[in-house]
Every structure is written in C-alpha cells, then in structure tokens.
Amino acid sequence: MSSLDWVFSSAREALYGRQVPRLKTTRESAIITIPTPRRVRLLSDGLNPVVEVGQAIEGGKLVARSPVNERFQRRIHASLTGTVTAVREDHIIIEGDLPERPPLTHGVPEWIAPEAIRDTSREAGLIGMGGGMFPTYVKLSHPAPIEVVLVNGCESEPYLTCDHRVLVEQRDQANCGAELAMRAVGARQGMIVDREINYPGGYERLLIHDTLGKVVPKRGLPRDVGVLVMNVQSALALHEAVCLGRPLIDRVITVDGDAVGRPGNYRVPIGTELGHLQKVCEIDAAKAAMILTGGPMMGTAADEATPVTGGTGAVIALTAEELGDYRPQPCIRCGQCMEVCPYNLPVAHLVESPHKVVLDCIECGACQFTCPARRPLIEELRRAKAVVTAWD
Amino acid sequence: MTKLIGPIIHSGKTNRMMMVLVLVSLAPSLVAAVMRFGFAAALLVICALAGAWLTELVIDRRQAFDGSAVVTGVIFALLLPVTAPWWLALIGGMLATGLGKHAFGGLGCNLFNPAALSRVILMGLIPGAWFISTAVTIDGITTASPLARESGLLAPTITGLLSGSIPGTIGQVAPLAVLAGGLMLVSLRTIDWRIPLTFLATVAFLALVLPPGIRIEGHAPWLLGNPLLHLVGGGTLLAAFYMLSDPVTAPFTPGGRIIFAVVAALAMMLVRFYTPYPDGAALAVLLANASVPLIDRLTLELGPPPSLEPPDNL
Numbered sequence: 001m002s003s004l005d006w007v008f009s010s011a012r013e014a015l016y017g018r019q020v021p022r023l024k025t026t027r028e029s030a031i032i033t034i035p036t037p038r039r040v041r042l043l044s045d046g047l048n049p050v051v052e053v054g055q056a057i058e059g060g061k062l063v064a065r066s067p068v069n070e071r072f073q074r075r076i077h078a079s080l081t082g083t084v085t086a087v088r089e090d091h092i093i094i095e096g097d098l099p100e101r102p103p104l105t106h107g108v109p110e111w112i113a114p115e116a117i118r119d120t121s122r123e124a125g126l127i128g129m130g131g132g133m134f135p136t137y138v139k140l141s142h143p144a145p146i147e148v149v150l151v152n153g154c155e156s157e158p159y160l161t162c163d164h165r166v167l168v169e170q171r172d173q174a175n176c177g178a179e180l181a182m183r184a185v186g187a188r189q190g191m192i193v194d195r196e197i198n199y200p201g202g203y204e205r206l207l208i209h210d211t212l213g214k215v216v217p218k219r220g221l222p223r224d225v226g227v228l229v230m231n232v233q234s235a236l237a238l239h240e241a242v243c244l245g246r247p248l249i250d251r252v253i254t255v256d257g258d259a260v261g262r263p264g265n266y267r268v269p270i271g272t273e274l275g276h277l278q279k280v281c282e283i284d285a286a287k288a289a290m291i292l293t294g295g296p297m298m299g300t301a302a303d304e305a306t307p308v309t310g311g312t313g314a315v316i317a318l319t320a321e322e323l324g325d326y327r328p329q330p331c332i333r334c335g336q337c338m339e340v341c342p343y344n345l346p347v348a349h350l351v352e353s354p355h356k357v358v359l360d361c362i363e364c365g366a367c368q369f370t371c372p373a374r375r376p377l378i379e380e381l382r383r384a385k386a387v388v389t390a391w392d
Numbered sequence: 393m394t395k396l397i398g399p400i401i402h403s404g405k406t407n408r409m410m411m412v413l414v415l416v417s418l419a420p421s422l423v424a425a426v427m428r429f430g431f432a433a434a435l436l437v438i439c440a441l442a443g444a445w446l447t448e449l450v451i452d453r454r455q456a457f458d459g460s461a462v463v464t465g466v467i468f469a470l471l472l473p474v475t476a477p478w479w480l481a482l483i484g485g486m487l488a489t490g491l492g493k494h495a496f497g498g499l500g501c502n503l504f505n506p507a508a509l510s511r512v513i514l515m516g517l518i519p520g521a522w523f524i525s526t527a528v529t530i531d532g533i534t535t536a537s538p539l540a541r542e543s544g545l546l547a548p549t550i551t552g553l554l555s556g557s558i559p560g561t562i563g564q565v566a567p568l569a570v571l572a573g574g575l576m577l578v579s580l581r582t583i584d585w586r587i588p589l590t591f592l593a594t595v596a597f598l599a600l601v602l603p604p605g606i607r608i609e610g611h612a613p614w615l616l617g618n619p620l621l622h623l624v625g626g627g628t629l630l631a632a633f634y635m636l637s638d639p640v641t642a643p644f645t646p647g648g649r650i651i652f653a654v655v656a657a658l659a660m661m662l663v664r665f666y667t668p669y670p671d672g673a674a675l676a677v678l679l680a681n682a683s684v685p686l687i688d689r690l691t692l693e694l695g696p697p698p699s700l701e702p703p704d705n706l
C-alpha cells in the first residue's frame with residue numbers, strides 16, 4: 001500500500017478503532033454464472049478415479065472417490081457435461097458444457113430421514129465451503145449432541161461477498177440446507193448469522209462466542225459446546241444435494257482486487273482454472289502483482305492453472321500497491337498486535353519467549369496485517385507453537 | 393518480495409510513519425518555543441537533532457532513516473532550558489541515541505527513554521550547564537529548569553497557558569501546545585491513552601493528598617499542591633505524552649501500562665515533594681522504565697492468562 005493509504009488507515013483507526021478493513025466493494029454485485037470454461041481441472045489427489053480418458057460424462061456424475069477404507073470419504077463429480085480428456089495422479093480434466101441448473105425450490109421433504117441426509121452429503125461430496133473443506137457428512141455424523149446449527153454468513157475476509165450474495169439471492173435454499181443439517185444432527189435451534197463483522201470475526205470460534213456466548217475449548221471443536229457451524233454455501237449445497245439430487249459441482253466466488261476489470265460474484269463450476277477467470281473477469285495480468293485463491297488474509301498465491309475448488313471463496317488479483325511490503329524492521333513493542341488479536345495474545349512477547357497460550361492462536365494474521373514493524377508474525381508464531389508443542 | 397506466510401495485504405503502517413506522526417504532533421510545541429524564545433530555541437533543537445541523527449547515522453546506517461533518532465533529538469531539546477549552551481544540546485542528542493538507544497541494541501531494544509536518560513546523565517555530570525544562566529533570565533521569568541527558583545509564580549492563568557509564559561524548559565513553556573500534540577497522538581491511537589490518562593490523574597491525585605514535606609528553599613510552587621500547577625508545570629505533560637508513552641520503553645500489556653504510569657507519577661511526585669531536585673519528570677520516567685521488565689513479567693507470565701473472550705472491536 002502506498003503511504004497515502006496509510007494516512008487513510010490512520011484516519012480509519014482514529015474513527016473506528018484498529019481493524020482489518022472490509023473492502024466489500026462487490027456487495028451489490030449480483031451472482032453471474034460465468035460463460036462455460038473450455039475445461040475444468042478437478043483435483044483428485046488421494047482419490048481413485050472411476051472414469052477413463054475419452055469417456056463421455058454427464059455433469060454431476062461421479063469421477064473419483066476415496067478408497068473404501070479411508071477414514072474421511074471424499075467424492076468428486078463432473079462439473080461439466082462432456083468428455084474426460086486426462087486422468088492424472090492428482091487431477092482429472094473434463095472438457096464440455098455447463099450442465100443445466102435445476103429450477104429453484106425449497107422446503108425440506110417430510111420423509112427424509114437423518115441417515116438419508118448424511119448418506120447423501122457423503123455421496124454428493126459435500127465439504128466445508130468456507131475454506132476448511134472438511135467433509136460435511138463427518139460433521140453431521142458425529143454422535144456428540146448438537147443443540148444449535150449456526151450457518152456462518154459472516155465472511156469476514158476483506159473483499160469477500162459471495163456468501164452475502166447467496167444469502168441475498170437464495171436465502172430460502174440456504175435455510176432449507178440449515179433445516180436439513182438440524183434434522184441430521186437432531187438440533188433444536190438453527191440460525192443464519194450474517195452480521196457485518198470485521199476480520200477475523202467470522203472465524204467459527206469467535207462467531208460462536210459472539211452469537212451464543214459459548215467458549216470453544218482450546219483444542220476442542222464447536223461440537224464440544226453443542227454447536228455445528230456450517231458455511232452458507234455448504235448449507236446451500238446440502239439443500240441442492242438432498243432436495244434436488246445435485247452433487248457439489250459449482251460454487252459462487254468473489255473476484256475482486258484492483259487488477260480486476262470486472263469484479264463481481266460469479267457462479268463457477270468446480271475445477272474452473274484461473275486462466276479462464278482471467279479472461280472472463282478481465283484480470284489485467286500486467287497490473288496484477290499477485291493472484292490469490294481465497295481472501296487476502298488467508299489466501300494462497302495461485303497461477304493460471306490453479307483450479308477453483310469447493311473451498312475457494314474468492315479469486316483476488318492485487319496490484320503491486322495493494323500488496324503489503326513485509327520487509328521487517330525492529331519491533332517497537334507498540335502492542336498493536338495484541339490489540340487486534342481476537343484472543344488478546346501478547347504476540348510480540350510470545351514470539352520471543354513462547355508460552356503455551358500461543359496455542360490459542362488461530363493464525364488469522366490480523367497481527368501481521370497491523371504490525372507497523374511489518375514483522376512476519378505468522379511464521380514466528382508457528383515457530384513458537386512448535387517450541388511449545390515440543391514441551392509436552 | 394520475500395516469500396510470505398500469512399496475510400498478503402498490510403495496513404500500510406510503518407515504524408517511520410509512527411515517528412512522522414510523533415514529529416507532526418511535536419510541531420505546535422516547537423512553534424510555540426520558537427515564538428517565545430526565537431533563535432535560541434531553534435538553535436538548541438537543531439543541535440540536539442543533529443547530534444542524535446548523526447550519531448545514529450554513524451552507528452547504524454540502516455536505522456537512520458526511520459525517524460526515531462529525529463524524535464529522540466527533538467524531545468531531548470524540549471527538555472533543555474533555553475539558556476543552555478548549544479554544545480549541551482549536541483552532546484545530549486549524541487548521548488541519547490548513542491548510549492540511550494544503540495548501546496542497548498538499537499531501536500526497540502532500549503530499556504530507558506533515550507532523551508530522559510541523556511538528560512538525567514548530563515544533569516548529573518554537568519549540572520552547571522543547565523543552571524548556568526539562572527541569573528540572566530529572559531523576561532524575568534524563564535529560569536533554568538522548572539519553576540525551581542520562581543516562588544513568585546503561582547497558579548498559572550489561562551492566558552499564561554496560551555501565551556507560553558509558564559517558565560521551564562523550551563518544551564514546557566506552552567503546555568497547551570504539548571497537550572494538543574498529545575491529544576492528536578491519542579486520537580490517532582499512535583500512543584495508548586491509558587498511559588497519559590493514568591499518569592496525569594495520578595499526579596493530580598497525589599498533588600492533593602501528599603502531605604507537603606520539609607520546605608526547601610526555592611522549592612515553593614510545587615509544595616502548594618495545586619494540582620493544575622503539577623499538571624502543566626515542569627515536564628509532566630512531556631513525560632505523559634512523549635516519554636512515558638514511547639511504546640518501546642513502556643510495558644506491553646494495557647494493564648501493565650496502567651501500573652507503569654502510576655509508578656511514574658508516584659516517583660515524580662515524591663521527587664517533587666520530598667527532594668531538592670526541582671522537577672523529577674525525567675528521573676521518574678527512568679525509574680518507571682526500569683520497572684518495565686518486572687511489570688511485563690507480572691502481567692504476562694504470572695498474571696491471568698490472556699482472555700479467551702474476543703475483544704469488542706470486531
């Protein structure tokens with residue numbers, strides 16, 4: 001960021017407090033289905049393909065599955081109707097056309113039993129679409145009693161508005177997904193949370209504390225306090241799988257950043273390569289210093305061949321000015337890292353003399369974002385965690 | 393660009409920007425000083441600044457452009473009486489960065505506030521230079537460091553505050569200017585509001601409750617215990633907003649910072665009430681600085697673990 005931005009950031013801090021900015025410029029951009037990509041690249045690392053090269057395939061049909069004895073079962077389905085053109089160690093390529101989207105309906109069919117919901121979510125390859133990509137059926141199958149199903153619509157990462165758009169345009173369907181999840185786990189209460197919240201407030205632990213006042217134990221999971229958190233789009237996918245018989249083959253992503261000519265929210269088939277999005281959304285390769293899958297806080301650098309996966313919430317193309325400059329300077333002990341940390345961790349201190357509280361850190365990166373000395377705090381926190389873990 | 397784990401974007405803040413903000417906030421004080429004393433004050437500021445910055449340049453070229461030496465130099469200059477010789481400013485600036493900062497390992501590693509350390513050392517070594525021209529006062533009110541020999545001047549008036557006729561060092565003549573700069577830093581969250589607030593509140597409280605000690609000749613104004621005088625006189629405001637609020641030499645946690653400010657206020661008021669030393673602000677800053685490792689230890693390691701409750705700023 002330029003020094004002028006810094007002046008703005010100071011003014012913003014003076015007005016609103018120290019926060020990661022929201023940058024939700026695409027909030028009003030309705031979801032657009034992208035023109036058909038020529039091909040999709042379906043990541044199938046660790047899965048057994050069930051298709052062969054040259055085989056004709058219909059959208060929604062199974063292409064790869066976990067070995068039967070695998071603990072967490074995964075499934076991958078064709079997101080295009082066409083031909084399988086490559087089956088590799090870690091990916092499968094399909095060329096063809098977009099399958100038709102079924103018309104919108106909602107409402108939980110009366111007769112669907114909890115087991116059916118769980119089985120369907122497994123066979124439909126449903127995963128956590130907020131980025132965790134943990135199989136949904138595993139969450140729905142755990143015996144721990146669940147009281148509340150929390151549908152997380154608080155994508156707090158800067159730029160991301162795809163979940164917000166889904167809730168604006170398909171709230172009923174997401175609701176239906178939440179009801180199905182409630183039925184699957186026997187929860188009595190369900191809620192969709194879509195408050196505007198600053199990063200990292202959308203993290204499930206923080207959200208649970210914020211909405212329900214419950215504290216998830218340090219190394220525990222939300223289910224330990226009787227809560228199941230699922231992403232908005234996971235809920236939508238559950239609805240589509242159960243009510244429409246449609247496996248997870250597409251999702252909505254936000255495409256944004258200063259190097260993007262046509263920012264917005266796009267419904268893309270899983271496996272769409274960034275190269276295609278680059279054309280469709282007019283990402284200026286010369287201007288883009290970095291293209292990311294995921295938001296700018298948690299995302300990873302990607303290239304043209306990187307496909308959109310079920311857990312990809314955004315593709316962000318940033319110009320050199322938008323990128324942080326992380327040449328570290330000496331820590332001035334300003335305490336800003338602690339101020340922004342959702343757990344009030346004394347970050348600067350912890351990285352110097354590790355203490356077991358460092359295990360609370362969720363690696364959200366808020367501290368590194370704000371540090372005026374631009375220290376690589378996440379890296380240092382991981383090192384501190386390793387030291388502390390070695391103690392036990 | 394180095395390979396990066398974690399966020400790709402950054403708030404855009406830098407250490408240098410923090411320093412620039414501090415400098416900007418010091419501008420009213422500098423303007424007031426120059427308006428009041430003219431060239432003499434400007435010369436002292438320039439000498440102190442040059443001493444501090446050139447020393448930094450010689451010792452560590454890479455750090456020389458982050459602005460911290462400039463801030464140190466200016467703050468040291470503000471702690472000088474206008475009657476001080478130019479070489480005192482130069483040596484003070486050099487000592488502040490050389491000994492106060494780099495001897496400890498450079499920016500971020502120093503235990504003591506460099507300007508305060510330099511001032512206290514030089515006052516100990518060459519006291520004469522500080523008080524040398526008490527007899528030759530400007531306008532009859534500006535003596536060497538604060539109020540010490542001026543038992544005549546008591547409760548300052550608002551016009552006194554505004555026009556800079558409060559006696560003292562060049563940074564103390566216009567308390568309102570210091571206050572304005574300090575409030576700017578607080579509102580921009582460059583410094584933690586807890587430190588100045590706690591410090592000033594404790595000073596006022598102690599001014600009211602501390603029993604006056606043995607009356608020391610020429611020490612009268614402090615002993616009157618008028619809290620306002622204690623708040624605006626001497627180095628109180630400079631200590632509150634600049635020396636104590638320097639994050640490098642303050643405790644890390646919010647709780648620790650409150651304890652720290654109380655310690656500093658207590659030290660300063662004890663010096664003012666019960667020793668012949670006239671001001672005590674710089675000395676108090678050093679004492680409080682020395683207690684930082686202990687405060688940090690108490691609040692970070694022995695104190696309650698960091699809360700699991702997310703803060704309300706989300």
Ligand code: SF4
Nearest residue numbers: 331333334335337371
């Ligand atoms: S690590 Fe960064 S944010 Fe934390 S105290 Fe040091 S300089 Fe400030």
Ligand code: SF4
Nearest residue numbers: 341361362364365367
């Ligand atoms: S210490 Fe961990 S949890 Fe706290 S702000 Fe940094 S990355 Fe986030």
